[in-house]
Amino acid sequence: MRQRVVRVALTAALVAVILLAVPLALAIRSSLYADQRDTLERAALSAAVRVSPDYTTGDPVELPAPPADGRLGLYDPSLRLRAGTGPHTGDTAVRRALSAEVVRGRPGGDLVVAVPVSHAERVIGVVRASSPAAAVRDRVLIAWAVLAAVCALALTVAVLVARRQARVLAAPLEDLSRHCRAVTAGDLSARAAHSSVAEIDQVARTHNEMLHSLTELLRRERDFTANASHQLRTPLTGLQLTLEAGLAQDDDAGTRPALQEALATTRRLHRTVEEVLRLSRFHGLPRRPAPDTPVSQLLRETEERWHGLFARDGRRLEAGALETGDDIRVLGAPVTEILGVLLENARVHGRGTVRLTARDLGEAVAFDVSDEGAVDGEASRLFDRGRTGAGEGSGIGLSLARDLALSLGGRLSLTGRRPAAFTLLVPVRGHEPEGG
Structure with missing residues (x-):
């Protein structure tokens, strides 16, 4: 009973944790990667605002600081790195950004965002921001580890609560089982105790009422048997004494065998009454030894x-x-x-x-x-x-x-x-x- 309750509770908790943890883990992964891309895009946009159209004639460009563990660079239309850090030659993301669109991608294991720099309705350069994808992956793994620890803690708490509830549910049932064994052994005075579970209390009350009714029925039947046996033994004893007296006084050879047979019959009837009385008193209980x-x-x-x-x-x-x-x-x-x-x-x-x-x-x-x-x-x-x-x-x-x-x-x-x-x-x- 207790193990079954714990297994059911643990299964329910495990299903709930899986249904919650798996979508949450995927959401954490997606959120961390999206946050990193947003950070790179903000850094690239901030750098693109600072780029002057005169950088192509040699005017120095002051780019903001790149994101943590990241790189930030300015590329001209010929895909050459003019300022900041990054590949010496622009990659596919830079080439696509020259078409006046913001490009997001993951070439070569890095998260890359390329933002075009426009002037007079034409693209004069591209700002490229990038960071290693491994750093985001490490953050995802750490978040997943924390999530797994929380799930393990939740399952542990669920098991502890289930075991406590199993004790609460099983204890009155075990007590009821012990009471039933006591009744089976012959203790008709045993009664099931009340518990804190209403349904089990209802079963215990019904069982106690049934046992009380059966006890009263058995008592009435045994009382009747004892009374009937007592009332039968008295006339049988008198009849035996009368027959014995008749045998002692009667010397008639014709009636003596009939009297002897009648006396033997009354003795057998007396033993039958005693045996029925014994059976009614000791039915289902340890019996007294007979000759x-x-x-x-x-x-x-x-x-x-x-x-x-x-x-x-x-x-x-x-x-x-x-x-x-x-x-x-x-x-x-x-x-x-x-x-x-x-x-x-x-x-x-x-x-x-x-x-x-x-x-x-x-x-x-x-x-x-x-x-x-x-x-x-x-x-x-x-x-x-x-x-x-x-x-x-x-x-x-x-x-x-x-x-x-x-x-x-x-x-x-x-x-x-x-x-x-x-x-x-x-x-x-x-x-x-x-x-x-």
Whole structure:
């Protein structure tokens, strides 16, 4: 930003200096040469007035002093030098001046002005004034050097002013950038400071207002999630206690399995509520560590939970781990929730046999959930909140699963359309021996 402002200002100043300096340099050159010619012409005219018609008969001629570094001479009609200094024989300028015209020229590297001397309507001589052109050229070079120094000074001042203005313009933008990075890091209380630039202040005010609105929206959503979770946990806890008491008192072999399944379901629902609450509190911020679970145990528990649901629909669920050992662990609760969303999606929208497998990728584990159905629509919008494939449900499941995967540092993606397949990548935690 700063360098760009300096470059723009320097380019503008350079163009202005060139457009001004080049014509001015040419004008200085022309003016100096014209001034020297005028000086020579005045000297020649002054000498011509003093010339007496009797000089041809030997009357002495008193010419004025020649210009500085110049020569002044009187020539008769036969081109001979009769008085003053100059070439012994008149040159082309003297010969042309005998035609009763004032001649200006630069023969032989000198500036020359020849003025005719008239008497009784005839030319009786010519006064020739000259000076070296090199002397005028030296004056032109000196003037150009001064002009170049002034231009350099102007460009230096322009650069200094541009750098100061660049600091004035860039400082509030850099501050706004630091504020945005702080917001990205999770500091929603950061606010952009005011500056001396009205346009940037307007952007900062708009940004602060937008951030305030977003903060209030997030606060309301998190408060709602916390309130809903709190209100759900209380009846769930009571329901668990009631089921546990019923199991302790009921010895009927027919109702006991149903009570055990209901108790397990309420416990899973309780964990789901806790995981959703955790996600709402720590979305985009450093998360608290969750308990580790071996992949084999997680697959076994998931199959036990979902096998009966698929069996009641007349479908099969096949679960197995490929090349994974008991020392491969993942964050159990959120991974269980994500796999639950994928299996529920396959149960509702898929068809045929559903397969759940795990692959060891070294630093990550890939969970694949596939069925014999197909996925239609754009893959980029499949995980959008509120989008559902068959018009059933609220369209929150896949979006929630994707957010849970991101909170783990993993990724959830669609890897197949026909047949439908989803892949969850999550980082693993190796087993650490106790006391080690």
